[in-house]
Amino acid sequence: MDMIDSRQHTPFAFGGSTKPISELMFNKYDSDKNGSISRDELRSLCYDMGYYLSDEELQWALTLIDKDGNGKIDYKEFTEWWRTSSRFEHLRINHYQSQLICHIAEIFRSYDKHNHGVLNKKEFDKMKKDLIRHRIIDEREHQACQFEEIDRGHDGSINFNELIAWFKDVGVLDQIGIAS
Ligand SMILES: [Ca+2]
Numbered sequence: 001m002d003m004i005d006s007r008q009h010t011p012f013a014f015g016g017s018t019k020p021i022s023e024l025m026f027n028k029y030d031s032d033k034n035g036s037i038s039r040d041e042l043r044s045l046c047y048d049m050g051y052y053l054s055d056e057e058l059q060w061a062l063t064l065i066d067k068d069g070n071g072k073i074d075y076k077e078f079t080e081w082w083r084t085s086s087r088f089e090h091l092r093i094n095h096y097q098s099q100l101i102c103h104i105a106e107i108f109r110s111y112d113k114h115n116h117g118v119l120n121k122k123e124f125d126k127m128k129k130d131l132i133r134h135r136i137i138d139e140r141e142h143q144a145c146q147f148e149e150i151d152r153g154h155d156g157s158i159n160f161n162e163l164i165a166w167f168k169d170v171g172v173l174d175q176i177g178i179a180s
């Protein structure tokens with residue numbers, strides 16, 4: 001705790017440090033030192049960098065960055081996000097984009113029969129057909145997608161963040177006009 005306080009006024013502790021900036025940032029904003037960046041910690045990081053995120057945007061930011069959807073941004077997830085160009089800009093969403101995300105979330109939820117926030121393989125396959133029907137994903141392009149490669153956490157089920165992470169990887173977010 002003392003460490004953070006003493007660095008409060010030096011956002012980038014360059015002073016001869018060989019640590020990557022992502023690590024310095026991660027450590028600086030992981031205020032409770034639990035090894036992950038929480039919702040509030042992310043909000044404060046973005047705010048300090050000049051990007052005040054609305055609640056909707058913050059929710060979207062967490063969806064994008066917390067790729068395995070376990071509710072925490074670990075260092076690996078943080079670095080992946082930090083490496084992307086326009087890392088802050090793509091957290092911004094307009095009204096149209098936010099509606100679209102809600103629409104996808106609704107489709108996802110409608111297949112989550114047990115309300116657990118996750119889909120098993122069978123439920124996922126049904127949802128995939130629906131996503132194709134709604135022209136969110138393309139039948140020819142994305143038919144071959146493997147459940148196993150979308151299931152980042154390897155727990156045999158897919159949560160919404162994993163779906164979005166996969167969308168991002170295969171270019172669906174670009175195609176439908178969300179994030180770059
Ligand atoms: Ca933390």
Ligand SMILES: [Ca+2]
Binds near residue numbers: 067072
């Ligand atoms: Ca995570």
